[in-house]
Amino acid sequence: MFIDLLIMLVMAYGFGFLYYGLYRNISARVHGRFGPSLAQSFYDSIKLFTKDTSTDFGWMFFAGPIIMASGAILTVLFIPYFNHGERLVGLSPYGNLIVVLYFMVLGPLGNALGVGSHGNPFGAMGITRGLTRLLGLEMPFYIAVVGLMIANESADIGTIMANQAETYNIIAHPLLFIAAFISFLGFLGKSPFDVVGAPQEVYSGPAVEFGGKFLALALSQSAIFSFAKLLLMVDLFLGGADSLWDLILKTFVLFVASVFVGNVYGRFTTAQSVDFLLKVPTVIAIVGLLFV
Amino acid sequence: MKNLQKTYEVTQKVERLFEVTVTQTDFWEAVLYISTQTEFNTLSQIACADWIEEEHFLLTYILTTDARDKNLMLKLTLGREYESMPSVMTLFPQAEVMERDLHEMYGIGFEGNETLYDFVLEQWHDLPPLRREFDTLAFVHEHFAFKGGREDNKDVKVEQKRRREEAKKQKALEAAKQEAKKQETEKQETEKPKEPNTHATDAEETQDKKPDTKEAEDGQ
Amino acid sequence: MQKGFVAYNNEQKSLEAETEGIKNSQTLIQKAMNWFSARSMFVVAYGTGCGAIEMPPVFTSRYDIERLGVVGVATPRQADIMIVSGYCSLKTLRRVIRTYEQMSEPKYVIALGSCTINGGMYWDSYNTIKKLEEYIGVDMYVAGCMPRPEALIEGFVKLQESIRNNTIQPGYVKYREDYAYYQANQEKLLGKETQPVYEEDYAGMNLS
Secondary structure (H helix, E strand, O other), X not given: OHHHHHHHHHHHHHHHHHHHHHHHHHHHHHHOOOOOOOOHHHHHHHHHHOOOOOOOOOHHHHHHHHXXXXXXXXXXXXXXXXXXXXXXXXXXXXXXXXXXXXXXXXXXHHHHHHHHHOOOHHHHHHHHHHHHHHHHHHHHHHHHHHHHHHHHOOOOHHHHHHOOOOOOHHHHOHHHHHHHHHHHHHHHOOOOOOOOOOHHHHOOHHHOOOOOHHHHHHHHHHXXXXXXXXXXXXXXXXXXXXXXXXXXHHHHHHHHHHHHHHHHOOOOOHHHHHHHHXXXXXXXXXXXXXXX | OHHHHHHOXXXXXXXXXXXXXXXXXXXXXXXXXXXXXXXXXXXXXXXXXXXXXXXXXXEEEEEEEOOOXXXXXXXXXXXXOOOEEEOOOOOOOOHHHHHHHHHHHXXXXXXXXXXXXXXXXXXXXXXXXXXXXXXXXXXXXXXXXXXXXXXXXXXXXXXXXXXXXXXXHHHHHHHHHHHHHHHHHHHHHHHOOHHHHHHHHHHHHHHHHHHHHHHHHHHO | OXXXXXXXXXXHHHHXXXXXXXXXXXXXXHHHHHXXXXXXXEEEEEOOOHHHHOHHHHHOOOOOHHHHXXXXXXXXXXOOEEEEEOOOEHHHHHHHHHHHHHOOOOOEEEEEOHHHHHOHHHOOXXXXXXXXXXXXXXXXXXXXXXXXXXXXXXXXXXXXXXXXXXXXXXXXXXXXXXXXXXXXHHHHHHXXXXXXXXXXXXXXOEOO
């Protein structure tokens, strides 16, 4: 059991950073550059863990990244990796989809607590943008997930996965998938929904005062968290994974789709992204709900 | 423009640049009149020159029209010993920064401008650096240390002169060479034209000869 | 070090001469840490002078320094390297010192252009500093007026080499151990307040 949890975490860390390296590489090719090596994100992470921290704004400042990281880790532990398997299911027998949705909000809240304790205005601006955007993101995602719960008459991720043995939810409920996918793009924090940490506007936003080990923690949790979201999307709409290769293939396809969307579209402002999220995907999700 | 010429003596410097000189006491009246009654209603710059030999500053307020097609220089002289001027901020709000700059660089006071504190130079306790009695080199040598490596520096002007002369000599040499070459080529050219002529005459001769031979053949 | 764009001259030698023999006295973990910090560099590019124009091509598509692991970041808290690009006026120097002290160790400084070495063409200016290394720790000089982006890239490569092999004593170690010297220099030039004070707003009102 504990070995399973450890393997799940290590896999999430590894795949998260590997995909982030791929994202940097693909973006570089789009720009006409060579881009860094695939392992560059690992180097960054390890180097940041060996750095000193020169800031001190009280204990809440240090607790913020830790709450954030624990939110990401709990999210990934409550999502089963494989379809009807006994290994790598983590804590999912003890919790359901509602718990996962709850933990997904824990990270940004912890971030807000940490950022609020230092007086940097750019951090406050960034976190305000982040929480406002979260308001828009949650609506379509929750509606889509509620639709799936109604259709399956269960909130258990394992049951939802098992019910997709014949047809995947992406075919059975395409409108719900579209709504959830747009929202998922926002959760990943990549363009066009990357206004939170825009380096040219708010100087990397919530992370503006984090350096050294705490930045490393923030980067690691974001890698783990993005892999957790990929997993959740695969579990809910692509029927889960039967084997390791299946898992890699499905998460990779979803990831590449999000990368291409991110490289094509420019950045939305906060108001634009909330506007867009509350209009387009929410309406799609509600229409999809009618077909359930 | 006609208004202006009625009241002030206007000299035209270039096609679209005019000049009015006033005294320090008349300045406020003049700038008020010009900005309200004539077409020069915008301030674009305040320039200052330090005439240390004549012991005054020469202040130039450059005013423009709405269409930006004409400029008026409003000139006045001001004593060097930290005297002050009336601020024109009430007429032109943009004058705030220019006056602040002049205050910092020359030590001129402006009555009515409340922002005359540190601007570009932060916590500057020395003389205002653009006054000409401020010795820049002495200040630099007092406050900064130099690294070794500048000892073999040459005086730029001397070196420039030397290089220019060298380049002149080089040019003269090259010109002489080229002339020599030209003369050679001219000589060759004068000799050359004969050769094609001789060839031509040869060809003509051969051509002339051929019919002869033909005729001779015919004759045979 | 072979001859290249980076001026391997007296300035650079003076940074390296003091530390022969540090190289062999490090543990395996320190070696690994050095390798990682050489492989991944977060840069805060402080555009003080004309060198700011030479940096965008280095970080974007034309020269693409990201393939060496060098990434630009927005705040000094996250940065490993500061580039001081060109002349530094007295007002800027206060900000440079504050930025430098906000960075967390290990941190390095690349001084770009002749002005940071010996004043450059501003050698007789009352308002620009002459030697940057008197006020903060400097690890790499890239000479030139202005150095081309290739020179800056070579500066990065040489700095990575020297971090990996530990051939220079890093500037931050000197700054920490010899802080009295640096502070005396800073105070001689800037007065007691060596870092910017933001007490007055635009209209001259006292905020505090």
